[in-house]
Amino acid sequence: MVANPTNDKIRVGVFVCDCGLNIAGAVDCAAVAEYAETLPDVMCVVRNKYTCADPGQNEIKNAIHQHQLTRVVVASCTPRQHEPTFRQCVREAGLNPYLLEMANLREHCSWVHPGEWDGATAKAKDLVASAVARARLLQPQEELTVPVTKRALVIGGGVAGIEAAIELGDAGHQVVLVEKQPSIGGIMAQLDKTFPTMDCSI
Amino acid sequence: MKIRKKARYVDPDLCNACEECVKVCPVVKPDEYQMGLSSRKAIYIPFPQAVPCSYILNMDDCLGNNPIACGKCAEVCDKQAINYDDEDEIITREIGSIIVAIGLDVYDPTEMDEYGYTRFENVITSMEFERLICAGGPTAGHFVRPSDQQRPKRIGFIQCVGSRNPKIGRPYCSNICCMNTIKDTLLLADHYPDMENVVFYQDIRSFGKSFEDMFQRSREAGTRYIRGLPGDVREDPNTRNLTVTVENTTKGKLEHHELDMLVLSVGVVPPKDLAKISGMLTLSKTSDGFFMESHPKLKPVDAPTRGVYFAGFCESPKDIKDSVCQAGAASSRSGALLNAGQIQIEAITSRIDETACKKCGLCAAVCPYGAIVWKKGEAAVVIEAACAGCGACGATCLFGAITMRHFTDDQLMAQVRATLGENPQDKVFCFACNWCSYAGGDMAGISRMKYPTTNRVVRTMCSARVSEEMVLEAFRCGAPIVLVSGCHYADCHYINANRQTVKRVQNLWNKLEKAGVRPERLQLEWISAAEGQKFAKVMYQLEEMRQAVTMEEIEHARQALKPKPKKAAKKKAEAAVAS
Numbered sequence: 001m002v003a004n005p006t007n008d009k010i011r012v013g014v015f016v017c018d019c020g021l022n023i024a025g026a027v028d029c030a031a032v033a034e035y036a037e038t039l040p041d042v043m044c045v046v047r048n049k050y051t052c053a054d055p056g057q058n059e060i061k062n063a064i065h066q067h068q069l070t071r072v073v074v075a076s077c078t079p080r081q082h083e084p085t086f087r088q089c090v091r092e093a094g095l096n097p098y099l100l101e102m103a104n105l106r107e108h109c110s111w112v113h114p115g116e117w118d119g120a121t122a123k124a125k126d127l128v129a130s131a132v133a134r135a136r137l138l139q140p141q142e143e144l145t146v147p148v149t150k151r152a153l154v155i156g157g158g159v160a161g162i163e164a165a166i167e168l169g170d171a172g173h174q175v176v177l178v179e180k181q182p183s184i185g186g187i188m189a190q191l192d193k194t195f196p197t198m199d200c201s202i
Numbered sequence: 203m204k205i206r207k208k209a210r211y212v213d214p215d216l217c218n219a220c221e222e223c224v225k226v227c228p229v230v231k232p233d234e235y236q237m238g239l240s241s242r243k244a245i246y247i248p249f250p251q252a253v254p255c256s257y258i259l260n261m262d263d264c265l266g267n268n269p270i271a272c273g274k275c276a277e278v279c280d281k282q283a284i285n286y287d288d289e290d291e292i293i294t295r296e297i298g299s300i301i302v303a304i305g306l307d308v309y310d311p312t313e314m315d316e317y318g319y320t321r322f323e324n325v326i327t328s329m330e331f332e333r334l335i336c337a338g339g340p341t342a343g344h345f346v347r348p349s350d351q352q353r354p355k356r357i358g359f360i361q362c363v364g365s366r367n368p369k370i371g372r373p374y375c376s377n378i379c380c381m382n383t384i385k386d387t388l389l390l391a392d393h394y395p396d397m398e399n400v401v402f403y404q405d406i407r408s409f410g411k412s413f414e415d416m417f418q419r420s421r422e423a424g425t426r427y428i429r430g431l432p433g434d435v436r437e438d439p440n441t442r443n444l445t446v447t448v449e450n451t452t453k454g455k456l457e458h459h460e461l462d463m464l465v466l467s468v469g470v471v472p473p474k475d476l477a478k479i480s481g482m483l484t485l486s487k488t489s490d491g492f493f494m495e496s497h498p499k500l501k502p503v504d505a506p507t508r509g510v511y512f513a514g515f516c517e518s519p520k521d522i523k524d525s526v527c528q529a530g531a532a533s534s535r536s537g538a539l540l541n542a543g544q545i546q547i548e549a550i551t552s553r554i555d556e557t558a559c560k561k562c563g564l565c566a567a568v569c570p571y572g573a574i575v576w577k578k579g580e581a582a583v584v585i586e587a588a589c590a591g592c593g594a595c596g597a598t599c600l601f602g603a604i605t606m607r608h609f610t611d612d613q614l615m616a617q618v619r620a621t622l623g624e625n626p627q628d629k630v631f632c633f634a635c636n637w638c639s640y641a642g643g644d645m646a647g648i649s650r651m652k653y654p655t656t657n658r659v660v661r662t663m664c665s666a667r668v669s670e671e672m673v674l675e676a677f678r679c680g681a682p683i684v685l686v687s688g689c690h691y692a693d694c695h696y697i698n699a700n701r702q703t704v705k706r707v708q709n710l711w712n713k714l715e716k717a718g719v720r721p722e723r724l725q726l727e728w729i730s731a732a733e734g735q736k737f738a739k740v741m742y743q744l745e746e747m748r749q750a751v752t753m754e755e756i757e758h759a760r761q762a763l764k765p766k767p768k769k770a771a772k773k774k775a776e777a778a779v780a781s
């Protein structure tokens with residue numbers, strides 16, 4: 001672990017992802033990277049073809065060590081998809097995972113602005129500037145661990161609920177199956193034969 | 203978790219299913235299991251293979267538990283299994299994971315009057331067909347038509363009834379009805395080789411494993427498939443036969459078909475209880491009304507709420523095989539969590555600085571989870587395990603005493619300023635909540651829906667996290683238009699935190715108006731995770747509004763919304779105390 005990064009100087013690394021042509025096809029990634037270098041506390045900017053792939057992640061890890069980065073900005077896709085990936089990556093390099101920030105250049109930019117090279121590039125720059133501004137103020141965080149009660153609740157006793165309850169039971173878990181009708185079975189219990197095999201439903 | 207175990211009024215351990223009670227019960231009710239095609243008593247077994255397989259007394263139908271009113275069944279029950287005073291039981295269980303599998307409801311074709319479902323006896327639904335063809339059904343599997351109990355010779359099927367029809371608000375394909383009709387035609391061909399079957403359809407969707415083979419067999423068995431959905435159905439009052447008028451789109455000809463019976467291949471609709479369960483577990487739904495998964499490809503059985511998974515039809519229309527597959531996936535996801543025995547809570551929770559807290563209790567009042575404990579005269583305290591991190595409290599505190607870990611005021615303000623640093627007049631500034639609006643933006647991206655490049659989005663966990671200061675700061679930085687967007691009002695991921703959003707935006711509208719700033723420059727929109735199209739549409743509208751905002755207006759807002767010096771000084775002092 002990097003010793004107490006809060007007391008360290010703020011050293012931001014920015015990783016601009018091409019995502020093949022997913023981003024680079026609509027956004028001038030070279031210009032975005034160049035712009036990122038001008039932002040405060042940015043110590044290194046790296047362009048990756050695919051940041052989420054192993055080579056890309058290795059570049060992040062190497063840069064963290066080489067430039068003693070204390071904050072990481074990945075300008076790639078939506079955090080709703082790859083934030084866990086990159087949090088894990090920076091953790092493996094010894095940084096607290098909450099010192100990562102993402103800029104969404106794909107779902108919120110290149111994919112919705114094809115053929116708008118200038119507008120999309122200007123927007124991408126702003127997204128990176130916003131992410132860097134936030135990253136500079138990020139603090140390491142510790143997650144709370146809470147115990148999970150080892151019992152599952154299945155709501156609905158149709159074929160899906162029954163199947164799920166049986167499988168959980170077979171795996172050794174306690175299951176409570178709740179069905180609102182007097183009998184389990186759902187719609188399938190009302191069917192005669194069922195496609196594609198034409199066998200009986202119950 | 204509290205579960206209401208409903209009273210059965212018959213003790214399943216004592217009941218030996220002798221049926222004496224059924225013989226004496228004077229109540230006759232339509233049998234739901236048989237789609238009302240036959241009757242049952244007030245005391246009954248739902249169907250022979252029911253689980254649990256014991257009698258049940260329906261108290262809504264029963265003449266009364268007052269023996270003077272009736273009480274016949276209890277008199278004849280040797281085992282004394284019947285207890286009119288049986289009561290619902292509330293069972294409390296601690297639960298670590300939940301699988302939601304509440305299935306589907308079948309479309310009711312009453313509103314599609316052109317098919318005459320309510321007017322003509324010989325028009326039935328595919329669900330009623332199931333009971334009529336079943337050996338365990340009301341006719342012991344003899345397929346007869348309702349009007350005269352005679353075996354029909356010519357049967358028509360109309361596809362897509364209640365499906366793929368935007369006019370009635372049901373644009374989606376119900377997935378199972380094409381194959382169900384193909385199955386029905388094969389059953390009829392098997393039982394009654396002389397029967398003439400004709401299917402009216404728009405497309406036949408036989409895409410699954412061995413489905414196409416079934417379709418071919420149905421055609422080989424003589425079923426005619428006519429492309430075109432009937433516009434009109436009439437009944438001959440004497441014969442009770444039906445005449446269907448349809449444009450055969452393959453031939454481009456208007457045709458009339460006389461039939462003895464008509465089956466409406468009804469679609470499926472989201473289950474009635476979906477909204478209720480959704481509210482309890484803070485889930486959301488797609489535009490079709492089924493549950494929304496975390497990711498359409500990578501997390502197809504996970505709900506956005508951690509520890510909750512979907513199985514079966516309630517997530518989207520699917521057949522039995524797919525329901526079973528999904529149930530397996532959901533149980534494996536749920537089992538993994540139970541095996542781990544613990545869960546990490548994202549470090550985005552609220553923290554209250556005791557020294558800065560002015561003990562007003564406002565935060566406790568807005569927390570949707572009751573995660574803030576406050577007593578008059580005492581500083582408020584957060585119960586971290588109960589806090590979900592929406593940030594409603596953080597945006598409400600007037601004294602800067604609350605820090606939302608990982609979504610601090612400073613971080614968000616820095617984003618506002620950095621985004622609007624250069625040429626703010628060209629930008630539409632948007633706050634979007636993680637679960638709905640931001641995800642709606644992602645959906646627009648995934649679906650490649652184009653919109654203007656001028657918008658700039660800053661993500662918060664909930665729209666309720668956006669404080670008045672953040673919005674004002676955006677205007678001070680020169681934003682022509684500011685959007686605050688969140689989950690639909692009744693579908694907030696944080697139970698009802700977005701009520702605070704509404705209050706705050708209304709306050710802001712008043713403030714803007716007082717300051718001579720057009721309130722329309724602040725917009726509030728609800729965009730769900732499924733509404734990529736709406737996200738794109740809103741961005742077009744906002745861009746249009748942006749173009750109407752003049753440089754003078756922007757400059758006026760900058761000046762008029764400047765923080766009052768007194769307040770700024772006070773803030774500074776408090777910040778000093780806090781640090």
Ligand SMILES: Cc1cc2nc3c(=O)[nH]c(=O)nc-3n(C[C@H](O)[C@H](O)[C@H](O)COP(=O)(O)OP(=O)(O)OC[C@H]3O[C@@H](n4cnc5c(N)ncnc54)[C@H](O)[C@@H]3O)c2cc1C
Nearest residue numbers: 156158159160180186187194195305306475514515521522
């Ligand atoms: C006319 C018709 C014919 C079909 N034919 C075929 C076929 O031939 N082959 C095929 O593969 N598929 C067929 N299907 C599809 C099949 O019925 C579904 O795939 C299957 O029933 C889905 O199972 P499920 O468990 O998800 O839902 P359901 O069967 O609907 O079960 C849901 C259960 O949840 C219960 N429930 C609902 N709300 C609550 C609540 N709030 N609390 C507790 N319990 C609740 C319900 O009472 C019900 O028992 C057909 C469907 C229809 C409508």
Ligand code: SF4
Nearest residue numbers: 362365375376379380
């Ligand atoms: S499965 Fe067939 S009948 Fe059902 S809605 Fe889709 S196309 Fe129409």
